[in-house]
Amino acid sequence: MGSALRTGPRFLISSWPWRALLAVVCGGVLSALTVIGLVPIVLLGLTRSLRAALWEPMLRLHCMRLRLIDPDTAVRADSRVREASAAHRLPTLRHVTYIIATAVSGGAVFCLAALGFAVAAVLFVAPFIVRDDYFDFGPWVIDNSSAAWITAGVGVLAMLVLLILIGAWSALEALLARSLLTPDSDRWRHEAVRIEGSRSALLEAEGFERELLESELHDRVQHRLVALSMNLGLTEAQDTNGPAGRLAAEAHRQVDETLGELRAVLRGFSPRVLSERGLAPALTDLAADLPLDIDIDLDNNRLPPAVEHMSYVLVAECLTNVARHTEDARVDVHGTRTGSRWILIVSDNGPGGAHIVDGHGLDRLQRRLAALDGQLTVTSPPGGPTTIRMECAV
Incomplete structure (x- = not known):
């Protein structure tokens, strides 16, 4: 709703003013239901199960109304209400504050909006009233058609202003819902969960790369060195006392030492037996x-x-x-x-x-x-x- 208001005149030709108006009407209905249900909520909400049974439907109705003006916050708030209900933590102080605040403000805004649109509607139909009679609006008396059409224009302007004011109120109400139903602590908690998931994924990726490197060293490099050692052994056996045999023996010794060092590296790095x-x-x-x-x-x-x-x-x-x-x-x-x-x-x-x-x-x-x-x-x-x-x- 706040983003829609910042678009300027385009706000009035979008669906947001009507969504805000419907949210105000629903707010008035929920305000009346809250007042009517206050006594059973206080008298019956003595145990955890009863409190959850009474508060969860009420809070979820408010979340449904909130979808009209701030869908993202409504989804998060509904999820938090479900979690709190499952953990038998309803209502929290934030939930009670939100319900009371919306009950008082929702009823007041609904009444003021109804009065404002009633006045604007009377101004709008002024030309039809003046056609058969004069129009008396407080200290102003309108008894000709030109003044009546000006009054009708004022009525249209008043309706547009009322729609903007209702949109602004809805944006403030969405801000209140974000503060009380989805506080920053929840947002940081979700961020911590996301970071923890990313860290786990990085550790898994590191483990996969480590096992892949160990497999390559063990299955390819070590086997190639073993094959080379065997070939040097055969060469050494064919010319034991000759210069080629002595050179092969020295190379054979170095390859065996390299194999020993490679096995030591593999043992200290990530041996296959570990996985x-x-x-x-x-x-x-x-x-x-x-x-x-x-x-x-x-x-x-x-x-x-x-x-x-x-x-x-x-x-x-x-x-x-x-x-x-x-x-x-x-x-x-x-x-x-x-x-x-x-x-x-x-x-x-x-x-x-x-x-x-x-x-x-x-x-x-x-x-x-x-x-x-x-x-x-x-x-x-x-x-x-x-x-x-x-x-x-x-």
Whole structure:
């Protein structure tokens, strides 16, 4: 309605003035119904179920009337009323304020509009009245046809002005409905839901790309290196003591080292066993290749792929740090799901002194964990032990 009013004269040749007029008429009817139903609403609305049964139809009728002047707000308001009714939260203070405000203002505006159009209609029919008699309008007496036609023009102008004023009132009423029935907090809540959905989609896309890259490295690059290693082995066997055999042996050794490094990268990046069998088997395979005493105790239930990957990368980073700085260390990995939260704790009996350094492994993990609505804490006093705790939503 507000956008239509800003179009200027085109507002009068659109359907919006008549929609505003119909909204005012419906507002007067709803105002009367509200006044009539005030006593049963107060007396019967003592329980949650009765309040919902009484208030929901009333609020939804107002939403239907609101469709005439602001369809978007009406749809959102109707949805919010349904949600509040399902949660047995009717009526809220905003709902009561809106009903009372529209009952008072709707009845008053309806009466004023009816009076205004009645006066404008009398002015408009002045030429027909003067034809048989004179026309007495307050202190003005109109007794000739020329003055009567001028009066009729004033009546038409008054009707147009009334339509504009009713449109402006409807725009203000739509603004009131947006403030009380669909407040900004709801709009920000919906925006938060949209952002959360976008973040989840980005995490899923990242997981898909990671699995695709892991598959390419595992199925193509690693297989090509294995085939090359076999060919170099055959060449080495054919000329064991010759220069070609020695060169093939050296190349064979380098290819084997490259394969070992590639497998290590795959294990730390996104091993296939993680996506196929879950976090516990993947960590068991990871621990088997490290010279550490590692105890793994995890819930058996599968987690979302992004959470499993983040947990795997965190444990891999922790185990790598322990293996690099501590000899004969013992590491305990404990993970549990509590409600909608996943808690993973990695502790070791090392010398301690670990902390998060900007730009290093734990700092990067902490930043990535924020995308999962999670946090990373490090407790590592001098002399140990070191405990790294990860918590995120699942």
